[in-house]
Amino acid sequence: xxxxxxxxVSGDPRVQPAxxxxxxxxxxxxxxxxxLIVGTGPAGMLTAAQLSQFPGITTRIVExxxxxxxxxxxxxxxxxxxxxxxxxxxxERIIAEAxxxxxMAFWKPDPRNPSNIxxxxxxxxxxxxxxxxxxxxxxxxxxxxxxxxxxxxxPARMAPDYGYEFRGLEVGxxxxxxxxxxxxxxxPDEGRERVVRAKYVVGADGARSKVRESIGCTxxxxxxxxxxxxxxxxxxxxxxDIRLKxxxxxxxGGSILLIPREGGHLFRMYVDLGEVAADDRxxxxxTTIEQIIAKxxxxxxxxxxxxxxxxxxxxxEVGHRLTDRFDDVLPAELGTRTPxxxxxxxxxxxxxxxxxxxxxxxxxxxxxxxWKLGHVxxxxxxxxxxxxxxxxxxxxxxNLIDFDKEWSTLMAKKPEEFNSPSELEDFYVSTAEFPAGFxxxxxxxxxxxxxxxxxxxxGFPIGKRFKxxxxxxxxxxxxxxxxxxxxADGR
Amino acid sequence: xxxxxxxxVSGDPRVQPAxxxxxxxxxxxxxxxxxLIVGTGPAGMLTAAQLSQFPGITTRIVExxxxxxxxxxxxxxxxxxxxxxxxxxxxERIIAEAxxxxxMAFWKPDPRNPSNIxxxxxxxxxxxxxxxxxxxxxxxxxxxxxxxxxxxxxPARMAPDYGYEFRGLEVGxxxxxxxxxxxxxxxPDEGRERVVRAKYVVGADGARSKVRESIGCTxxxxxxxxxxxxxxxxxxxxxxDIRLKxxxxxxxGGSILLIPREGGHLFRMYVDLGEVAADDRxxxxxTTIEQIIAKxxxxxxxxxxxxxxxxxxxxxEVGHRLTDRFDDVLPAELGTRTPxxxxxxxxxxxxxxxxxxxxxxxxxxxxxxxWKLGHVxxxxxxxxxxxxxxxxxxxxxxNLIDFDKEWSTLMAKKPEEFNSPSELEDFYVSTAEFPAGFxxxxxxxxxxxxxxxxxxxxGFPIGKRFKxxxxxxxxxxxxxxxxxxxxADGR
Numbered sequence: 001x002x003x004x005x006x007x008x009v010s011g012d013p014r015v016q017p018a019x020x021x022x023x024x025x026x027x028x029x030x031x032x033x034x035x036l037i038v039g040t041g042p043a044g045m046l047t048a049a050q051l052s053q054f055p056g057i058t059t060r061i062v063e064x065x066x067x068x069x070x071x072x073x074x075x076x077x078x079x080x081x082x083x084x085x086x087x088x089x090x091x092e093r094i095i096a097e098a099x100x101x102x103x104m105a106f107w108k109p110d111p112r113n114p115s116n117i118x119x120x121x122x123x124x125x126x127x128x129x130x131x132x133x134x135x136x137x138x139x140x141x142x143x144x145x146x147x148x149x150x151x152x153x154x155p156a157r158m159a160p161d162y163g164y165e166f167r168g169l170e171v172g173x174x175x176x177x178x179x180x181x182x183x184x185x186x187x188p189d190e191g192r193e194r195v196v197r198a199k200y201v202v203g204a205d206g207a208r209s210k211v212r213e214s215i216g217c218t219x220x221x222x223x224x225x226x227x228x229x230x231x232x233x234x235x236x237x238x239x240x241d242i243r244l245k246x247x248x249x250x251x252x253g254g255s256i257l258l259i260p261r262e263g264g265h266l267f268r269m270y271v272d273l274g275e276v277a278a279d280d281r282x283x284x285x286x287t288t289i290e291q292i293i294a295k296x297x298x299x300x301x302x303x304x305x306x307x308x309x310x311x312x313x314x315x316x317e318v319g320h321r322l323t324d325r326f327d328d329v330l331p332a333e334l335g336t337r338t339p340x341x342x343x344x345x346x347x348x349x350x351x352x353x354x355x356x357x358x359x360x361x362x363x364x365x366x367x368x369x370x371w372k373l374g375h376v377x378x379x380x381x382x383x384x385x386x387x388x389x390x391x392x393x394x395x396x397x398x399n400l401i402d403f404d405k406e407w408s409t410l411m412a413k414k415p416e417e418f419n420s421p422s423e424l425e426d427f428y429v430s431t432a433e434f435p436a437g438f439x440x441x442x443x444x445x446x447x448x449x450x451x452x453x454x455x456x457x458x459g460f461p462i463g464k465r466f467k468x469x470x471x472x473x474x475x476x477x478x479x480x481x482x483x484x485x486x487x488a489d490g491r
Numbered sequence: 492x493x494x495x496x497x498x499x500v501s502g503d504p505r506v507q508p509a510x511x512x513x514x515x516x517x518x519x520x521x522x523x524x525x526x527l528i529v530g531t532g533p534a535g536m537l538t539a540a541q542l543s544q545f546p547g548i549t550t551r552i553v554e555x556x557x558x559x560x561x562x563x564x565x566x567x568x569x570x571x572x573x574x575x576x577x578x579x580x581x582x583e584r585i586i587a588e589a590x591x592x593x594x595m596a597f598w599k600p601d602p603r604n605p606s607n608i609x610x611x612x613x614x615x616x617x618x619x620x621x622x623x624x625x626x627x628x629x630x631x632x633x634x635x636x637x638x639x640x641x642x643x644x645x646p647a648r649m650a651p652d653y654g655y656e657f658r659g660l661e662v663g664x665x666x667x668x669x670x671x672x673x674x675x676x677x678x679p680d681e682g683r684e685r686v687v688r689a690k691y692v693v694g695a696d697g698a699r700s701k702v703r704e705s706i707g708c709t710x711x712x713x714x715x716x717x718x719x720x721x722x723x724x725x726x727x728x729x730x731x732d733i734r735l736k737x738x739x740x741x742x743x744g745g746s747i748l749l750i751p752r753e754g755g756h757l758f759r760m761y762v763d764l765g766e767v768a769a770d771d772r773x774x775x776x777x778t779t780i781e782q783i784i785a786k787x788x789x790x791x792x793x794x795x796x797x798x799x800x801x802x803x804x805x806x807x808e809v810g811h812r813l814t815d816r817f818d819d820v821l822p823a824e825l826g827t828r829t830p831x832x833x834x835x836x837x838x839x840x841x842x843x844x845x846x847x848x849x850x851x852x853x854x855x856x857x858x859x860x861x862w863k864l865g866h867v868x869x870x871x872x873x874x875x876x877x878x879x880x881x882x883x884x885x886x887x888x889x890n891l892i893d894f895d896k897e898w899s900t901l902m903a904k905k906p907e908e909f910n911s912p913s914e915l916e917d918f919y920v921s922t923a924e925f926p927a928g929f930x931x932x933x934x935x936x937x938x939x940x941x942x943x944x945x946x947x948x949x950g951f952p953i954g955k956r957f958k959x960x961x962x963x964x965x966x967x968x969x970x971x972x973x974x975x976x977x978x979a980d981g982r
Binding site: 008009010011012013014070071092093096097099100102103139141145232242243244260263266311312475476477478479 | 504
């Protein structure tokens with residue numbers, strides 16, 4: 001941290017001096033903006049937090065809700081995401097309030113008495129020490145709070161514009177070629193439309209993205225959905241691994257993914273409700289909390305879960321689906337023009353929650369597009385840089401969906417269907433790098449060099465993230481992490 | 492952290508729910524309070540932060556200044572204090588913004604050419620690993636900010652009452668036996684007196700404490716003061732250890748204590764100006780910044796310090812002085828009544844800044860009296876507990892002053908006066924536990940058991956702090972520090 005260039009900074013060094021568009025930032029959404037982000041989920045907020053470091057750029061982020069998210073569904077934070085939080089300056093704080101996953105347990109039917117489950121294995125979460133940061137569970141709402149703080153403390157003094165719904169957009173010509181139609185969602189102007197013109201638009205508006213629809217992307221994938229009953233509960237239980245992440249399989253094919261929650265008291269159970277039949281017509285969604293609890297108790301027999309308080313529960317269906325592209329450039333137009341509209345996160349890819357990947361991949365989408373927009377708008381990079389976003393991230397989403405399919409299928413298998421007794425935990429351990437977020441490797445492009453000379457730097461694969469190394473700084477003999485010296489400050 | 496007892500806490504878990512006196516806390520200073528703290532330095536703010544965890548107790552802290560301290564002189568934070576910060580929940584953040592001392596260098600005259608200095612030794616700051624926390628340099632103003640945040644987030648929602656000067660007090664009878672006269676220091680009421688009645692008063696009002704005066708304590712110690720020129724500067728220099736803490740001695744007896752400052756750019760030099768003559772009449776205080784810089788350059792020859800910006804500088808005189816008692820109970824009254832008025836920090840002990848002790852010992856004073864007042868006022872402990880404060884802390888202050896005298900004398904010695912060439916660094920290393928804050932050992936009392944059975948727990952000396960141990964929690968396999976599970980929450 002280098003905040004005393006010009007003498008003392010008496011206040012909080014994390015609060016940067018306001019600059020550029022942050023000096024007299026209009027509280028009302030302007031008619032013309034450089035970047036308009038739609039949606040304040042993890043992908044949108046990270047993009048906004050990154051762009052807030054560029055005080056020369058007018059970025060606004062609109063949200064349908066009237067204010068801050070109270071409770072989000074997502075909670076799995078892979079180590080790669082914590083590395084990203086470090087670059088934004090809040091890793092140590094979010095770690096302090098999160099649940100930390102250090103081991104995972106696998107429970108299966110007792111071979112001698114299959115109606116009982118027994119602990120089959122316990123595996124280290126990061127046996128190879130792939131990151132200096134831990135794997136966490138913390139509610140998505142808190143992740144968004146920290147990004148909001150980064151934005152508020154940034155030179156651009158950014159804050160979300162709540163209460164605007166996205167209706168549609170058109171890409172035309174001129175300095176602000178994207179014409180976006182929004183509508184007020186509340187207050188005296190409820191329903192009234194509002195037009196904002198933008199240089200670029202980022203759609204971070206979730207699985208039912210209207211920005212995606214407006215640029216004509218299609219979602220391809222599963223015909224059928226899979227259903228889960230999810231509950232965050234306080235309970236009395238004799239299940240010994242209740243404070244560990246567990247995959248639990250019973251003899252009749254029922255399965256639970258158990259995730260302890262931050263704070264030390266709540267835990268979450270994902271109870272598998274199976275493939276949703278084509279003629280289901282929403283019937284599965286009528287599964288009651290009592291039915292979910294009963295099913296959980298049947299699966300963990302001979303243990304019991306006596307639920308005393310349900311903090312939150314839901315039944316949801318999801319299929320594996322992926323959009324064909326992440327921007328508005330049609331395949332036929334590739335190379336003839338650069339994109340103006342981008343989609344990120346759930347707008348691009350949907351999958352199960354079982355691998356704890358969604359929020360993480362979404363944030364990395366946001367990181368990828370954020371700095372690129374900043375550098376193109378500042379004139380440091382050519383517009384063609386923006387085409388690398390879809391090229392890089394579409395492949396990652398494809399890999400994610402393939403991985404999640406395999407993991408979900410394995411978790412749904414009946415014991416007798418496994419090729420080996422330890423197939424599930426073997427898969428988990430052998431692929432640990434993927435869900436931890438470290439298998440991202442971009443192909444050669446205008447950003448990534450070819451691999452012709454890779455042998456000159458073995459251990460540093462071209463196109464992958466650098467692993468941070470502990471070093472000692474000569475001038476003050478301080479032990480530091482080399483990787484932590486690079487902040488997400490836009491440089 | 493256990494903040495989800497009753498379901499989700501959607502917001503920042505560090506913000507506790509308001510309770511008791513914090514639910515409808517009056518913004519104006521009330522006429523009657525349980526505890527009145529005078530002064531918002533480190534001792535006062537720590538006492539207030541501790542008492543803010545007791546929502547059944549009305550504590551107010553008054554300050555002569557109109558608002559927050561902008562720049563404080565003190566900056567040395569020993570590892571023991573960082574342990575205390577951990578208990579208040581802000582260790583990781585203050586570490587992230589502080590300068591960290593990992594080694595200290597000793598520079599002396601080159602034996603072959605005494606007009607040049609050479610590096611004689613470098614020593615590890617904590618060679619024995621006495622604490623899991625580092626030794627820091629960070630401006631006192633930031634320490635106070637963090638305590639203010641703890642108070643604001645506490646159940647009692649405490650905030651300092653700025654703009655009140657202490658005039659005097661009398662201890663009488665009744666439920667609120669201490670009658671305190673304050674005066675407004677600014678605004679329309681400037682100079683107007685205000686009476687507040689309190690159950691207890693804590694004087695944290697510095698070296699010229701009027702609370703001390705009002706309870707008739709005397710300060711005994713040195714006749715003469717020692718003078719230092721201190722400057723926080725930005726400079727160009729070829730001195731190689733400019734980012735290390737250094738003790739620098741020149742051939743003619745001049746010496747510098749060099750302290751790099753947080754942020755990576757500023758450094759502080761304490762330049763020894765010698766014993767102040769009896770007939771000095773303030774002459775030494777007229778030493779100019781140019782004279783200090785010239786003296787610094789003379790001492791570090793053959794290196795130079797080209798000062799480009801002076802962020803802050805001062806000339807100050809200080810003697811080693813200690814008050815005879817830390818409360819209002821006269822020696823003749825001991826055992827006949829319990830104290831009502833306490834003094835803490837600089838009000839009790841003054842000494843040089845060379846050992847970086849002042850703020851630390853002051854904060855531990857505040858910690859000692861804070862929890863005791865809380866428990867007595869809640870009726871959990873007898874009033875006699877309060878007598879242990881003076882008994883415990885007066886000895887600590889005496890030890891501090893003895894240590895500081897020895898260290899200051901050594902640092903002021905001419906090279907030819909040393910008994911051995913490495914006397915200075917040998918002293919530093921052999922006594923490292925003292926300035927790190929770990930030599931505090933309280934004598935047997937109503938709180939501290941006798942040492943008859945010490946052999947049953949060797950390595951855990953009775954009356955000393957427990958060193959934290961790294962442990963693994965069985966239920967979730969998380970690696971934790973045992974000592975960090977105890978928060979400064981009043982329990």
